[in-house]
Amino acid sequence: MLLLAGTSATSHTCPPPGEAEGRCIELTADRTLEVFEVQLSPGQPTTFDFDSDVQADGLTLENRERFKVAPGKRLITLVPSEMMRGEKPSTLTVCFADDAAPSCARFRLVIHPAVAERQVEIFRHKRPVNSVQAELKKTREEIVRLHAEIERLRAERDRPDGLTGLFASGMVDGKGIPSQSITKRITERESNTLIPVRVTTLRAPGRVAIGLSLENPEGAKPWTPQGAKLVGSKGEVLDATFWPAEPIPSGEQHRVWIEVMVPDVQTQGPFILKIWELDGQRTFVIGNVTFPALPVGSGL
CATH class of the missing domain: 1.20.5 (Single alpha-helices involved in coiled-coils or other helix-helix interfaces)
Known part of the structure; x- marks a missing residue:
């Protein structure tokens, strides 16, 4: 009984090509805009067999007056009339009775003069x-x-590269780029799997940056950054770019740079820096991240 219960809870999937008696379609939440083509023929019934309850009275069908329609809770049968012979394809939209996704399914009904798909099974992978x-x-x-x-x-x-580009962009003047070491000020989460050996913050007009020397402890899995963001004290989120997107092997220390565009002056902090890895399972989070002030007259 336990085995049967477990089997019934599993989503149905279409059999391999050539093993199904009729047509088989799988619906997933990431394919909600897809329209599936089904071949019908005048005078021949085609039955759509759903594995979830549908809104039988809520289906929409173009040229409905030219079809015989037998709607049911899970079976919908269509029979095109002779008037559909040579006509352009019609669209059938069927929506499901529950609130899960995908909420509806769309079919493009192509009329063939002699051959129809008699049965179409629709398996829905609900989310x-x-x-x-x-x-x-x-x-x-x-x-x-x-x-x-x-x-x-x-x-x-x-813009030109190198020092010329920095001066041309206004990011650097004769006083250079303000920077500060905040390694001893930051707070760390116990769940962090990386060790911050050195943390430096920098500021230029319109942007800030964080340089991190991160160590991946001996015996740990390689750690590959995928994304980063700064979170302010009021919950504001600043999206960040990072470089390089390379794995930090076990027992090694790598330098990672985080850069954030800042559209206003609200970047003194403190901020929380969050970096997540490639598979999303592990994160690196430090708090009390602050940035140096710009010299007067340098812009933001």
């Missing part, structure tokens, strides 16, 4: 809506970060 929303939020944040990085690269594209 809670809040899970999908959290993933979309994370994706949007990543898109915003990438747009900011693109704009930064565009702004720097036409």
